[in-house]
Amino acid sequence: MAHTKIGVLVMSYGTPESMDRIEDYYTHIRHGNKPSPEQLQELTDRYEAIVGGVFPLRENTDKQVAALEETLNRGRGEGDVQFVCYQGLKHASPFIEDGVERMVKDGIREAVGVVLAPHYSVMSVGAYNQRAQTKADELGLKISFVKSYHDHPKLIEALTRRVEHSLQQFERQGEARDQVRVLFSAHSLPEKIVEMGDPYPEQLLETSRLIADRVGLPQWQFTWQSAGRTATPWLGPDVLDTMSALAKEGTKNILVAPIGFVSDHLEVLYDLDIEAQAMAKELGIKFARTESLNTDPLYMETLADVVRQQWEGNE
Incomplete structure (x- = not known):
């Protein structure tokens, strides 16, 4: 019998939470090696050049995760599966592993992972999925992944x-x-x-x-x-x-x-x-x-479709 709640790990590259976390973020990208003062200044300048600094970037992803959860559960009836979305970022908190841990702590036993990137590469989507799989195996979570949806x-x-x-x-x-x-x-x-x-x-x-x-x-x-x-x-x-x-x-x-x-x-x-x-x-x-997709309903429906298909395929 299917569990009533299915976790959805929504993964993306991530951005620093605030301007003062840029160095930590950059250090994580560089596999623990701190950037030089010049490198740090260059990245900081780029964020400062954007209206609002890092905050709209982080907010964009938060809104996508929330919108996907709403789309997945729209029209849900009594007894239907409930999808619960969790965020997992590659280079910032909450990290991919954090998202998996939170699902397990919430009692989630089955999950689907999807990356906010339509095109598959072993160096991008593949690497996200591997990190999530490793943590899921460690904690006993059953998880499968959407690989790509570039032609949806x-x-x-x-x-x-x-x-x-x-x-x-x-x-x-x-x-x-x-x-x-x-x-x-x-x-x-x-x-x-x-x-x-x-x-x-x-x-x-x-x-x-x-x-x-x-x-x-x-x-x-x-x-x-x-x-x-x-x-x-x-x-x-x-x-x-x-x-x-x-x-x-x-x-x-x-x-x-x-x-x-x-x-x-x-x-x-x-x-x-x-x-x-x-x-x-x-x-x-x-x-x-062209304008970015952000929370465009058609994009949210794309993600909801591929998540459901992946879960139903497992069932």
């Missing part, structure tokens, strides 16, 4: 609406949509994932193609952003390099659709809204990006 129809519909809306804004400004180059983007990962046969790049291209076909895009391409600074090469080209190349070709209008990100975080609010926008100004290009 409701996700594609939500992203398509955003691209269409942004293109209409260009048209209202007198720009023909066939003169707008659409760039789909996602967080870069080390190039070695290609040699590993990782599905991440192809899943991103599939999402891009599905949206482009729905919108009827005459011109689009894929680009990467927010690469880490390590000795090993990361997937490219970077969005800034792509913009520079397009400007040399005579492109005057660019729309970035950051399909690898599901909410307003640093990679969107700083890397695109500030850094890429500044480059566009230098290049004399009209630049825009």
Whole structure:
């Protein structure tokens, strides 16, 4: 017999809880090695450049977790399973392991894990799932995981609406949509994932193609952003390099659709809204990006669908 409460571990990268926790956060990302004063200052400056600092970033994820729980339990009748969502972050509290512990303490015996990232990579979603599985095994929790949902129809519909809306804004400004180059983007990962046969790049291209076909895009391409600074090469080209190349070709209008990100975080609010926008100004290009999904009902329904499917498959 199924338990009446099913835990849902909602995992994401995480952000510091406050400005004074940035060093702890950065140290965790660096596997316990403190950043240099220069590195710490650079990251702090990025957060300070965003209106409200770190707080809206943290709040975005909190709202997504709450909205998912509400969506999962909407229309729940007496005797129906109740889904209870718990947050688990990779680099900030509550950590992934904390979320698993809280479920067990609350008497949860069965759970589903889902990452707030539609595209699977062994280095991203796979690593989140492994951490949760290890802790669940230690505590005797039965848990299974949603691997990816990059082609879910409701996700594609939500992203398509955003691209269409942004293109209409260009048209209202007198720009023909066939003169707008659409760039789909996602967080870069080390190039070695290609040699590993990782599905991440192809899943991103599939999402891009599905949206482009729905919108009827005459011109689009894929680009990467927010690469880490390590000795090993990361997937490219970077969005800034792509913009520079397009400007040399005579492109005057660019729309970035950051399909690898599901909410307003640093990679969107700083890397695109500030850094890429500044480059566009230098290049004399009209630049825009699509709105983030955040708590869009279609995105929440996407997550609810895949969580239910995963749980029902286990049953």
